[in-house]
Amino acid sequence: MSSLRTKGKSTVVWLLMGLLLLGLGGFGITNFSGVSSGAIGAVGSAEIDSRDYVRGVRSDMQGFAMQTGQSLTAEQARAIGIPQQVQSRLFAAAALEAEARRIGLSVGDDVVLRDVTSAPAFQTAGGQFDAALYQDVLRREGLTPARFEEDVRMDAARVLLQDAVVGGVKAPATLRDTTARWILERRDFSWDELTAEDLAAPINPPDEETLIAWHQANAAQFTRPERRHITYAWLTPEMLESTVQLDDSALRDLYQSRIDEFQQPERRMVERLVYSSQAEAEAAKARLDAGEASFEQLAAERGLTLTDIDLGERAESELGAAGAALFALDQPGVVGPLPSDLGPALFSMNAILDPVDVSFEQAMPELRGEAAADRARRVIEEQAHDLEDLVAGGASVEDLAADTDMQLGEIEFSADTPSQGIAAYEAFRQLAPSLTEGEFLQLHQLDDGGLFALRLDQLIAPELIPFDEVRELVLADWTAAETRRELKIRAEERELVLESVANGDLPAEPAETDAGAGSDAAPQPAPPTFQTATDVERDFGIEGVPAAVVTRGFMLENIGDAAAVEAEGRVFLIRLDAIRSSDLSAPESQPVLNGVEARLTESVRSDLFDAYVRALQASHGATINDSALNAANAMIQ
Template sequence: MSSLRTKGKSTVVWLLMGLLLLGLGGFGITNFSGVSSGAIGAVGSAEIDSRDYVRGVRSDMQGFAMQTGQVLTPDQARAIGIPQQVQGRLFAAAALEAEARRIGLSVGDETVLRDITTAPAFQTAGGQFDAAVYQDVLRREGLTPARFEEDMRMDAARLLLQGAVVGGVTAPQTLRDTTARWLLERRDFSWDELTADDLAAPIAAPAEETLVAWHQANAAQFTAPERRRITYAWLTPEMLESTVQLDEAALRELYQSRIDEFQQPERRMVERLVYSSQAEAEAAKARLDAGEVSFEQLAAERGLTLTDIDLGERSEAELGAAGAAVFALDQPGVVGPLPTDLGPALFSMNAILDPVDVSFEQAVPELRGEAAADRARRVIEEQAHALEDLLAGGASLEDLAAETDMELGEIEFSAETPSQGIAAYEAFRERAAAVTEGEFLQLHELDDGGVFALRLDELIEPELIPFEQVRELVLADWTAAETRRELKIRAEERELLLDSEANGDAPSPAAETDAAAAPDPAAGFQTATDVERNYGIEGVPAEVVTRGFQLETVGDAAAVEAEGRVFLIRLDAIRPADLSAAESQPVLSGVAARLTESVQSDLFEAYVRALQASHGVTLNDSALNAANAMIQ
């Protein structure tokens, strides 16, 4: 019901409420004392009805399911903290309600009436308030009009109080500018990836004892994961395709249902840029013809991207009055201004698509495969009830394979099992990972219309693979690690030489030795200019670029090991951000909004905590436990 009330009217304020979550849920709570039995708790005199709590948890669980496609059980909801989040919001709202009552803050009947009559949940398809719908929704939610309208009045009062607290609060400009400069700063780098070729000699093979010790010290890398020996019976449309009967009438019906795919007129790939007046469109076309701007730049001037104005594939008829001019082009180009329902527009034609004319006879092979698969899916659907009855009657997987079209199979399954055969189906992988010994056999669906049932025969715990079986893997792992260690030493030696050169220092004995072997520590460097903090260098791990942005002085270098590779990176130039540039403005705006949101959140959290401390918070454990038991 929260979506029906005015809580959603202030996006910023209720975003702040959401940010409190667990932080406010348990602040200052004392044991139950003096709260009515129907309330899970209170802040001062403002009680939190258990029904509001149950509705809130169910609403959040439904929201999670809509976003992820995963339906949560109550235990799963508790595991990810949904009840605690709802409690945090309700106790924060109760604190505001208690304070609003204390200072006498309220709204009039006109505001409540407006909020109710404009709530989408109470309106008809035509957007009109419907009293019957209003009564029905409240009845289903177990609310009376008097209580709901009082809740609406208090919600409006809370919004006024919240707005008074955070309204007008913005992040300091100095903080905004400093953050934006940090984000927009660009740098020039020189970098080199060190490989085994940079070593003076290949890594020598170690003694067998060294490999055995490495195997033991890095046991996690050589441990077989938990494995499950599973027997399964399955049936897929592909297994039945060769047995289903198809007639020409069915194929022709399928061909007609897909006629738009097999019969298409000549088409063009088109983008359309609409202007408010003919003069404005003509001026844009003149600039385009003169080579002053590109079509993409014209779109950007109007705050649009090419994606925003893309019409996709269009036939001449679909383009209406503009069709003839666009189709007159024999190569990509721009025409217009041309009239459209939205106003004069420029059309950019980017590609010519030839007509498609696939006859029924030409389409038959493709249609036959699709029709056979579709018929096979229907056959499996028709057989599913009989298969379920067999399982319910105690049939084993072996019985299913003997008495039906299902095929029997075995697999040793783990998270590392390749996605092939039945293990290519996500539904099977999920069930295989969850099935327990002795579990009752059930029929499960595959995403292609097939079905399967499975049985866990044996659970094999993770175990260290014997050294003899993985000796070559151990050798390769040790060699790679030793190579990285030697390369890191080499990179650090070059780093010292580069730093000495940059600082004008006298080389150390180690540096002199290195210089004799490699006079130019910058040999092999590649350059990257105007590197942005968030985009990095193509082909170079982000960790290396991050380290480069941590260097303070031009000429400084750093050896970095990242993603199993070794790099040397040197800072060549620092390019400070120009906050007055046009391209900096979106970043400034985004930084200001994010920082303002953070400041408002901190202020609001402090305010609500102070209210809870001032009014006192109580919790009714028995009512809360009873409410949790109602959540299904």
């Protein structure tokens, strides 16, 4: 329902919403004049123009690309259902249009004029409606002003109809309150993580056949990823730093340009709390001196946080009349009231920052390194054209290394390759996985201004590492899995004991037995060493405990119930100790109530609107033109 309101059938929505974004790129839209003018379908008398359909699919594809950074082909768009989504919206909009026509619902010319002239797609950079731009955009889209303005009129009528159907609908209060109570409920838990120390005996190593079978059954864990043997030539500023010539006067100029970094007076970290009158400021200072309120509390009383009143680092000269008093303090404290440009204020000094006095000679190593790197980048920029010419002339990576300052290197690259050397550069890591054998050599830029070119010499497919090479890893993996299995059994035993205690079937403390008496009874599992967590919220969980454990804890129904949970390769036992119901009348509950009501209302309206649209389509009759739809799909690339 909500998507229909923003991406409806009419061309006005595609232009005003979709083309606003495309317009920033010069309205890079394919001319759809070649698409058949036939409708892809209709609901009653309201036809769905094939151009609207094509425009809608393209708009969604471009929206997907903008959100994910990944462009879609037409086949990929079909695979994720974009055409079907657009068809659903267009047929829903057509149903509203048919009904609006039936009941004679429309809007006046003033509404159309307002919508057209306020559309950003038709405005200049200064926000003024541009008639020439309006005509140009419509011409690019193969539209006439008359048709476009009629679409605007009908789009407004559809919105009126939609609002009339669902505008007054709200989620039931009972549903809202029940959901909010569920969200706000807090619980107390006791929990214990079981480790290998909780087992009666260490896990015995398996025989060789078991390990070999484990290696085969879990092949994905012991498979080398796809590897690429790559030869490359690269040049970075760091490679040239030792060879570039640096002028002493240029270094001094650089020092002067950063003088505020190397020469700073003594400073203070200061916060300022301004009052409307001297009397109010004096009363606040008196409360502060008497220990009745902290500086932070005084700020909170005025609706402010310490961040709101933070002045940052200030020299004495920057603090005006308060400078002398603040710089007289030899430790953090509050002074005032003192005049400020906003009125009488209290000033809090939180830290003393010593003056900075770094001479040119002391700064020289840092300046030289920065200047050398900058000069090296310029050298690479100057060489880039010649390097491009060499590559265009058929030079190999070996030729580039032999004839220029570029250096030759080799790497066996995979997803597991550590980030060092050339593999530390994101540009290389993004390009290497898509490199193909025989690919035309190109120069690419590195993040620091360097250049590189690379060639794929060999593609090595993923392969299972021989058992003999990973035997110890296989043993460790089997042992960890077997340990978790045994711990899960132990946790489930403890779970049964806890439930028996909660039901009164067992005493809270197991009865002690005579150490010298023989007994055939099976020993009871040792009681867990619980940690406690109180007032646990669903969304925040317990620090150090996987979310799945807490989720399982919130599924327990009765006080004393327990559950054994395996999560993230660890085994836990969690017991429910208390359920704390929420108070929906409390002020802190109001934001949750409001949010729940908004989401549920949206859901109820959406369900109601979907049912209404289906009823309209059944009443007016919905048809689809397969040939026109196929022709429109063929135009989507």
